[in-house]
Amino acid sequence: MTQPVKPPPFDPDDPLGLDDLLDDEERAVRTTVRDWAAERVLPHIAGWYESGEVPVIRELARELGALGALGMTLTGYGCTGASAVQYGLACLELEAADSGIRSLVSVQGSLAMYAIHRYGSDEQRARWLPGMAAGEIIGCFGLTEPDHGSDPAGMRTRARRDGTDWVLDGRKAWITNGSVAGVAVVWAGTDEGVRGFLVPAGTPGFEAPEIRHKWSLRASVTSELVLDSVRLPADAVLPGVTGLRGPLSCLDHARYGIVWGAMGAARACFASALEYAGTREQFGRPIGGFQLTQAKLADMAVELHKGILLAHHLGRRMDAGTLRPEQVSFGKLNNVREAIAICRTARTVLGANGISLEYPVMRHATNLESVLTYEGTVEMHQLVLGKALTGQDAFR
Numbered sequence: 001m002t003q004p005v006k007p008p009p010f011d012p013d014d015p016l017g018l019d020d021l022l023d024d025e026e027r028a029v030r031t032t033v034r035d036w037a038a039e040r041v042l043p044h045i046a047g048w049y050e051s052g053e054v055p056v057i058r059e060l061a062r063e064l065g066a067l068g069a070l071g072m073t074l075t076g077y078g079c080t081g082a083s084a085v086q087y088g089l090a091c092l093e094l095e096a097a098d099s100g101i102r103s104l105v106s107v108q109g110s111l112a113m114y115a116i117h118r119y120g121s122d123e124q125r126a127r128w129l130p131g132m133a134a135g136e137i138i139g140c141f142g143l144t145e146p147d148h149g150s151d152p153a154g155m156r157t158r159a160r161r162d163g164t165d166w167v168l169d170g171r172k173a174w175i176t177n178g179s180v181a182g183v184a185v186v187w188a189g190t191d192e193g194v195r196g197f198l199v200p201a202g203t204p205g206f207e208a209p210e211i212r213h214k215w216s217l218r219a220s221v222t223s224e225l226v227l228d229s230v231r232l233p234a235d236a237v238l239p240g241v242t243g244l245r246g247p248l249s250c251l252d253h254a255r256y257g258i259v260w261g262a263m264g265a266a267r268a269c270f271a272s273a274l275e276y277a278g279t280r281e282q283f284g285r286p287i288g289g290f291q292l293t294q295a296k297l298a299d300m301a302v303e304l305h306k307g308i309l310l311a312h313h314l315g316r317r318m319d320a321g322t323l324r325p326e327q328v329s330f331g332k333l334n335n336v337r338e339a340i341a342i343c344r345t346a347r348t349v350l351g352a353n354g355i356s357l358e359y360p361v362m363r364h365a366t367n368l369e370s371v372l373t374y375e376g377t378v379e380m381h382q383l384v385l386g387k388a389l390t391g392q393d394a395f396r
Contacts (some may be wrong), residue, residue, distance in 0.1 A: 026083075026085055026086055029089055029090060030092075033093040034096075036063070041097040045101075045363070048218070049219045049363050051218075052212070054100070060101070062135040065136070068082070069090055071117070071132065071133050072086065074117045074133075078129065079113075083319050087109075088260035088311055091105070091258075092261060094264065097264075097268075098364075100219035104220065105257075106258070108138060111251070111254050112139025112177075116139075116198070116238070120198075124198060137182040138177050138180050139182070139184070140184045142178075142185065142225045143172070146171055155187065156189075157186070157188040157189065159190045160190070166237060167229055168186065168230040169228060169230070174211070174222060174374070175222065176221065178208040183199065183201065184206075184225060193243045194243055196241065196247070198236050206226070208224065210222065216370040217367055254375055255328045256315075258335070259314055260308075260315070262335040262336045263311060265368055266343065267308075268364055269347075270346060272346060272359050273361070274288075296345050297349070304338075310335065311331060314327055329376065332376060336368060339368055339371075347361050
């Protein structure tokens, strides 16, 4: 008769033993990104957030390129060809530092680079992807417009043929990386359907003014894209796709990173609340010894690690080629919503200190309000799942 296996001690940082699901290479990726963020982001992030400026954003991009974090899941052209789970772990660690840093990586790799890699010509890939993978060139992704966010089919940006050239006119809004990008992937309506165009910075008629006065994602560059009779050569169009399935497939890839990243923000807030509860004394003892505080901590831990388990499951499905867009919506809807709830509960544990930038909680809470909206609002993901569940399209 075999002896029963003795379970390891309970680990407050990993109460479900999810670390057992990872292999050595996945743990190494996680450690590398976590250590980089601890050294290069966390000591400065409160100041960047307060000022609304990241003065070293180009330097950070090059460092992230050296880590292999840009276009992680892509192959060739200097990309690392990492697994979806490895990429997810990187997103979690980056967003545990700040959502703005994860957004830089997500837009670069999962939107701009992914679009070029999947739908670009060999010449376009060779021209742009090596520099983008190295962080020498920053990219942005222009889909959302001032009057068309959740309904991209209504976009007003247009591209018309003029001889062998294309001429673009329109506006894009809320574009991460816009004013620091060396190339913009811009989606525009044409007589043939929606097409993607590569617009280099400095092209006449193209401007990317930065959006100011925002109270979320302050450690992130957010811009408008202005296109006034922007003339592009024929080889600026992405040849591999026509129609909305092009940009929407890119968004699915980026949303997957959010499923992991939101849990990074939640983890940082939970860890801050747990540490605070152990040191903050009221009524003669640490507040972590009171039932109401323990109930909050228990509920936060349950939702945090359920969310990480969900992200891990979706990552394994992506690596197996079986992940569906509806499942990505499932993950984005659940994990961002629960991350916000965890941040808000953590704020109550910290009391008045919860609003101070000496702690990460309010910064993450305000950032997640943007994460909740971009790349699909709550309502859009509810409708995606509603259609999948009922077979009825309620979008219109």
